[in-house]
Amino acid sequence: KQEVTQIPAALSVPEGENLVLNCSFTDSAIYNLQWFRQDPGKGLTSLLLIQSSQREQTSGRLNASLDKSSGRSTLYIAASQPGDSATYLCAVIRDNYGQNFVFGPGTRLSVLP
Amino acid sequence: DADVTQTPRNRITKTGKRIMLECSQTKGHDRMYWYRQDPGLGLRLIYYSFDVKDINKGEISDGYSVSRQAQAKFSLSLESAIPNQTALYFCATSRTGDSYEQYFGPGTRLTVT
Numbered sequence: 299k300q301e302v303t304q305i306p307a308a309l310s311v312p313e314g315e316n317l318v319l320n321c322s323f324t325d326s327a328i329y330n331l332q333w334f335r336q337d338p339g340k341g342l343t344s345l346l347l348i349q350s351s352q353r354e355q356t357s358g359r360l361n362a363s364l365d366k367s368s369g370r371s372t373l374y375i376a377a378s379q380p381g382d383s384a385t386y387l388c389a390v391i392r393d394n395y396g397q398n399f400v401f402g403p404g405t406r407l408s409v410l411p
Numbered sequence: 412d413a414d415v416t417q418t419p420r421n422r423i424t425k426t427g428k429r430i431m432l433e434c435s436q437t438k439g440h441d442r443m444y445w446y447r448q449d450p451g452l453g454l455r456l457i458y459y460s461f462d463v464k465d466i467n468k469g470e471i472s473d474g475y476s477v478s479r480q481a482q483a484k485f486s487l488s489l490e491s492a493i494p495n496q497t498a499l500y501f502c503a504t505s506r507t508g509d510s511y512e513q514y515f516g517p518g519t520r521l522t523v524t
Contacts, residue, residue, distance in 0.1 A: 332513065
């Protein structure tokens with residue numbers, strides 16, 4: 299059974315710092331991996347999706363990498379801002395039928411002004 | 412206007428009552444999903460549907476039922492609500508043959524007393 303973990307569970311950084319969030323999965327046979335942002339009491343906003351054939355994706359200050367063989371993905375946030383404060387979740391898609399999404403528990407990020 | 416909408420946004424109900432949560436989408440996606448989110452447990456899949464005639468159980472379908480009234484509408488019902496169904500419920504959509512990138516609604520906060 300696929301399990302997804304995210305470490306750390308919570309992180310506080312001062313504004314302007316670069317930071318890395320981690321996502322690990324136990325079964326490397328994944329189809330895609332998606333990173334989301336969730337603000338308190340709100341829905342999930344898709345940030346980046348990495349297909350299994352890709353190594354990384356970039357969007358603005360965000361860069362996500364994928365290493366299937368080691369079962370890891372990282373989300374790099376450059377020059378963090380207070381508006382980046384949210385919970386970040388990763389989810390792996392196990393098969394190419396898109397049937398089986400498994401989510402990590404999330405990392406709660408606080409960027410202090 | 413939001414692409415994926417959920418109604419109601421908040422609901423308090425009593426044990427034993429039947430309740431329906433509704434989801435509508437304007438993204439033109441064929442796949443729709445229902446998840447629940449509990450603190451410390453992450454998101455778990457309840458039901459999913461790949462088209463109007465296709466309904467599938469997810470990880471935690473007991474106590475729930477769904478109806479796909481149209482490609483754009485997917486409803487979740489709790490036949491007889493119980494307190495441990497208190498959670499945040501999310502609807503999501505994706506498209507077959509795409510990257511299966513998921514798009515989420517804003518969520519419904521359900522409290523069963």
